[in-house]
Amino acid sequence: MNSDKATKKCKVHTQIAYTYIKKETDLKRVGKLKRDGGWLPFENHQETWHLQQMEFPSYKLNDCPCR
Numbered sequence: 001m002n003s004d005k006a007t008k009k010c011k012v013h014t015q016i017a018y019t020y021i022k023k024e025t026d027l028k029r030v031g032k033l034k035r036d037g038g039w040l041p042f043e044n045h046q047e048t049w050h051l052q053q054m055e056f057p058s059y060k061l062n063d064c065p066c067r
């Protein structure tokens with residue numbers, strides 16, 4: 001899942017896409033949240049919903065077309 005604080009959106013990608021397109025920047029990290037958000041890995045789809053409810057209740061959670 002890519003959580004983006006600038007746009008207040010969370011996007012859920014497939015594992016393959018996650019591995020392929022995730023990238024660390026100064027403001028975004030893989031596996032951990034930084035100022036602008038982060039790429040977070042998940043076991044299953046339910047887990048992404050749970051985290052979104054807990055951590056980013058005001059964010060929109062969307063599935064990427066790659067799913």
Ligand SMILES: [Zn+2]
Binds near residue numbers: 012
């Ligand atoms: Zn995707």
